[in-house]
Amino acid sequence: MPDLREATNHLAPLSLPAQISLYFPGRDGRLGWQDSPELPVIRAERRRLRDWLSTNIPIQWGKRVRKVEHDDEGVAVVFEDGSRAEGDILVGADGIKSVVREYLLQRSSDELLKLVPLAAIVGEVDLSGEAFKRQLQLGHSAYVFVSPDIGFWNFGGLHHAYPDGRSGRHYWMFMESDAHVADADHWLQTATQDEKLDYVLKKVAKMPPKFREVFEATPASGIKKEPHIWRDLELENVPAGRVILMGDAAHAMTPFRGEGGHHTFIDAMQLSQVLGKVNERDIESIKAAVAEYNAEMLERGVEAVRNSRTEQAARKSEERKSNSQSPATLPKPLPEVEIVLG
Known part of the structure; x- marks a missing residue:
């Protein structure tokens, strides 16, 4: 097998460690997880991971x-x-x-x-230069912004860096509670990409500028057309x-x-x-x-x-340890680090 980290790392060719940040209202700084010798973290890009898992396996695709x-x-x-x-x-x-x-x-x-009563709108955008660097500073791999006072929360992440080491494809997931999201007449069932983006931009207007940037940089063509209905x-x-x-x-x-x-x-x-x-x-x-x-x-x-x-899951990570978690896996304060692109 090829080396797992080298073969699947979504940050390559950057030398940054995998890192997921959590931002909570009323808290200075951020919590999160970062790759380290004590707690190894591999954030794998999906296609690269599938290729790695397929090593030496004669897969027959298209079977139903x-x-x-x-x-x-x-x-x-x-x-x-x-x-x-x-x-x-x-x-x-x-x-x-x-x-x-x-x-x-x-x-x-x-x-x-079971239906998860949560409406989601998803966007993707290519960023480069300073805009790319600012997103990496929020969370090298991904970050969660939770703010109940404005009625939604956001997951933003790096899908993968590009070979030039100065750009990458980012995505975001805007989510808010909605018990009727699966109804046939729900507005998201027929909404256009422009309508979805306009809705999100109005909702995120109260966010701090550094968290709004990825939404405002996303064109309507980067909004996923299909409705996202979560079930578990x-x-x-x-x-x-x-x-x-x-x-x-x-x-x-x-x-x-x-x-x-x-x-x-x-x-x-x-x-x-x-x-x-x-x-x-x-x-x-x-x-x-x-x-x-x-x-x-x-x-x-x-x-x-x-x-x-629930949409409270990220926030509960701060205060609750499940039976499958050890103290080493709980989020910890993450320092701000200056990022230099090649």
Whole structure:
């Protein structure tokens, strides 16, 4: 495998450490997390991470599951293109609208997924020079601005730096509470890019100038057209057998704490450990191992889903330690550092 940090780092070619900042009303300075020997942090760019994970794996893209068959002897998947795959174990890591989960639980995604009452508008913009540097100073990788008095909060982040080391693609997520966001007649269902941007610019007018800048620099063409409806998933139990769930298929969560991918990696490592001990022809051995995996995965996943659910999640990170957090992972004061671009 290529070196993970070098292969996936979204800040490359910059030499800055990965850093996520939190800004709260009434607090001078900022809290957050920064890559260090004591607490290594890798902020991976999605495409680069997928490429790294694909190393030496012959992936067949474009497959869509039509049917799953399994019994004590094995499991098979039938795809929409008519092809078929057979094996000992099927791992359903097929996302929030998992077809494998629907088959395994005999319940639709619409029935299982819970609406998160939050309206979101997303924008992307390329920045360079001093504007690029100012965003990096707010948070090398990302930052959260929470201000309940103005009725919304913002997540801003660097998608990736460009090879010149003086520019990069940034994105932002404007979010506010809205219990009706999924209604068919909600204004965001049909709003144009210009209408969304105008709405955001009016809302952010009360923000300090340094936090407004990324919104004001974004053209209407940089506003995502599709509505963003957040949903999450809590599962109480999952049958133990040859069909297994992991990642968003098992515990889809909102991105407010940035833990979705993290828990998927834990799922994969835990599952690898328990399956490494079983005889693939012994169904009772498989059931016992998968039951062990399911119990730990569901307890951990449900806690993460609940902690990630509300728009208060970022603020609660300041004051609450979940069962899965150690003191080392709690946010700490981050000093201001002058950034020099090459």
